[in-house]
Amino acid sequence: MEFKVLAKDGSARYGLLKGTHGVTETPCFMPVGTLGAVKSVTWRDVKEMGYSLVLSNVYHLYLRPGLDILREAGGLHKFVNWDGLILTDSGGFQVFSLGKLMKITEDGIEFRSHIDGSKHFFSPEFVVKFEEEIGVDIGMVLDECTPYPATYEYAKHSMERTVRWALRSLRARTTDKTAIFAIVQGGVYEDLRLKCVELLSPLNFDGFAIGGLSVGEPKKDMYRITRLVAPQLPEDKPRYLMGVGKPEDILEAVSCGVDMFDCVIPTRNARNGTLFTSQGKINIKAAKYKNDFSPVDPECDCYTCRNFSRAYLRHLYVSGEINAAILNTIHNLHFYARLMEKIRESIKSGTFEEFKRAFMEKISSSQ
Structure with missing residues (x-):
């Protein structure tokens, strides 16, 4: 190695x-x-x-x-x-x-x-x-x-x-x-x-x-x-x-x-209906997403966000469909992959602390 x-x-x-x-x-x-x-x-x-x-x-x-x-x-x-x-x-x-x-x-x-x-x-x-x-x-x-x-x-x-x-x-x-x-x-x-x-x-x-x-x-x-x-x-x-x-x-x-x-967090949370977004975590099984036809995260370009709405993902989850676990996991793992990519880029450009501060402010303001 x-x-x-x-x-x-x-x-x-x-x-x-x-x-x-x-x-x-x-x-x-x-x-x-x-x-x-x-x-x-x-x-x-x-x-x-x-x-x-x-x-x-x-x-x-x-x-x-x-x-x-x-x-x-x-x-x-x-x-x-x-x-x-x-x-x-x-x-x-x-x-x-x-x-x-x-x-x-x-x-x-x-x-x-x-x-x-x-x-x-x-x-x-x-x-x-x-x-x-x-x-x-x-x-x-x-x-x-x-x-x-x-x-x-x-x-x-x-x-x-x-x-x-x-x-x-x-x-x-x-x-x-x-x-x-x-x-x-x-x-x-x-x-x-x-x-x-x-x-x-x-x-x-x-x-x-x-x-x-x-x-x-x-x-x-x-x-x-x-x-x-x-x-x-x-x-x-x-x-x-x-x-x-x-x-x-x-x-x-x-x-x-x-x-x-x-960590098992991104995959386990996905199967339990918790999704990570640029605005913080969301619980996709919540009733407020029943008529929400926006993507999980408008800043995400994963397969799930490009093709399906929060309303559809909620429908899959509450219906017990296997596709709920699949699409949620694709999103969460994609989110983590992009997060690590952004971290690496910020280190190379000498802006890591600024990136860290902005990320933390964004997710804390949504909680």
């Missing part, structure tokens, strides 16, 4: 990330394709919107379809017929969310499948092997996702285990075709976050992620930790803020020097 920062505006960075299966500009947003599919849209749609990097999940792919099928298919890219870049989350967050169905030890995580209750085990070494074998461009290490709230002692123990697992992940690596990203943990405790950065930064990882945020903590704490950690990460490596995806949060993190984002 290659990464170059080509322009800066304050701490905001514009760059290029090149992997085995292509190139993406940063800052970038990764649509979530947990099981090898972005919900409600096709890969053709994803590509036409301008995305070249998507996210999948080791935990879910391991359970279904499983390593044997992915190996027989020739890897994840060939199985799903996506010729762009793929990053896989290690599944650590998903496993920890199983609660009583999982048990953590120094060796790894023992868990029961949410599908059939069968018992499984993830070690840092197994996760790296899985990611390499299915041929993804970027693989996240297995970490211990610190919950919120957590005591200082718990967060310290969790962070230290994450570092030990990161070292084991590096030693397990067998190819440079799959880049490996480390994950900074430490909860909301600044000294633990900085210690984690200090321990991980000198190691030969291809990139660094900030994990354990957007897990229920107050937004002020998420911003505080992002502002603290991002500038301390290696300048020549991509920085990834995991699971954060509201437009205002992306803008704040970009201003701190973050390069990569993922």
Whole structure:
């Protein structure tokens, strides 16, 4: 993997990330394709919107379809017929969310499948092997996702285990075709976050992620930790803020020097009838749109906005039509793609802070 920062505006960075299966500009947003599919849209749609990097999940792919099928298919890219870049989350967050169905030890995580209750085990070494074998461009290490709230002692123990697992992940690596990203943990405790950065930064990882945020903590704490950690990460490596995806949060993190984002918000909200627009969010199922024949967003040129009205989209939603999820998702993902495009252009032109301020004023005035 290659990464170059080509322009800066304050701490905001514009760059290029090149992997085995292509190139993406940063800052970038990764649509979530947990099981090898972005919900409600096709890969053709994803590509036409301008995305070249998507996210999948080791935990879910391991359970279904499983390593044997992915190996027989020739890897994840060939199985799903996506010729762009793929990053896989290690599944650590998903496993920890199983609660009583999982048990953590120094060796790894023992868990029961949410599908059939069968018992499984993830070690840092197994996760790296899985990611390499299915041929993804970027693989996240297995970490211990610190919950919120957590005591200082718990967060310290969790962070230290994450570092030990990161070292084991590096030693397990067998190819440079799959880049490996480390994950900074430490909860909301600044000294633990900085210690984690200090321990991980000198190691030969291809990139660094900030994990354990957007897990229920107050937004002020998420911003505080992002502002603290991002500038301390290696300048020549991509920085990834995991699971954060509201437009205002992306803008704040970009201003701190973050390069990569993922979140289910645009696709999940679309399926629930919430659409992002240049004027803020709208709830398309609201009765006030019953006779509204204007597009969702007059400033948007996506397929949905070019062809259908708010009234029609509301009709589809309240009627339970599958097309509601499809058209809403196309719009939301297109909105995010254009937002990231505008962010990159503003960094290159040295106008990022002005763009950020204008965007925030626009959406706040509509709320």
